[in-house]
Amino acid sequence: MADRMSLAESGPNRRVLAVDPGGRHIGLALSDPTGTVGRPLSVLKHISLLVDAAAIAEIAQKYEVNEIVVGQALDSQGNVGPAARMAARLAETIQTQTDARVVLWDETGTTQAAHQLQLEMGVSRSRRKGHQDALAAAMILKDYLENFHNRSILES
Numbered sequence: 001m002a003d004r005m006s007l008a009e010s011g012p013n014r015r016v017l018a019v020d021p022g023g024r025h026i027g028l029a030l031s032d033p034t035g036t037v038g039r040p041l042s043v044l045k046h047i048s049l050l051v052d053a054a055a056i057a058e059i060a061q062k063y064e065v066n067e068i069v070v071g072q073a074l075d076s077q078g079n080v081g082p083a084a085r086m087a088a089r090l091a092e093t094i095q096t097q098t099d100a101r102v103v104l105w106d107e108t109g110t111t112q113a114a115h116q117l118q119l120e121m122g123v124s125r126s127r128r129k130g131h132q133d134a135l136a137a138a139m140i141l142k143d144y145l146e147n148f149h150n151r152s153i154l155e156s
Helices: 049-062 082-095 110-120 131-155
Strands: 016-021 025-031 038-045 067-072 101-106
Touching: 016 038, 016 049, 016 082, 016 131, 025 049, 025 131, 038 049, 038 131, 049 082, 067 082, 067 131, 082 101, 101 131
Parallel strands: 016 067, 067 101
Antiparallel strands: 016 025, 025 038
16 A cells, blocks of 8 residues: 555646445545545445445545545544454455555544534534535545645745
8 A cells, every 4th residue: 555656746636535434334545636624525335344345445445545534533642443443344345446656644532523513503403414424524634635735845
């Protein structure tokens, strides 16, 4: 996974797909072509590792994605637990099905933050269901893109 080109080297099209893997659903978010801003895209129903990875790779191809960021929830000490290992296996499987660079990104707290944001926005319980996963993916994407942007500023 690490030998692929970085977001900074990918040319004018820097589209990034963020993935928030979960036990029942997988949230997806997509950046604009410049890799500057992102938005929630959709929610996939978790079926199996291979089927999920194939669906994500197909979406990445459809949107001409350069990089796929898979959220990996670490525990409070930054250690890899069962959910983080599942995310790593998903990332490895996606990488076998796409030429896009696949990276893992710490997504600790994004689902809770997405839930809190929806509460603050006054979204009803029935409307929150299903959208939370895509919103969590958008939060992963936002964090990743901001980190990339800040790193680019420091390096210039």
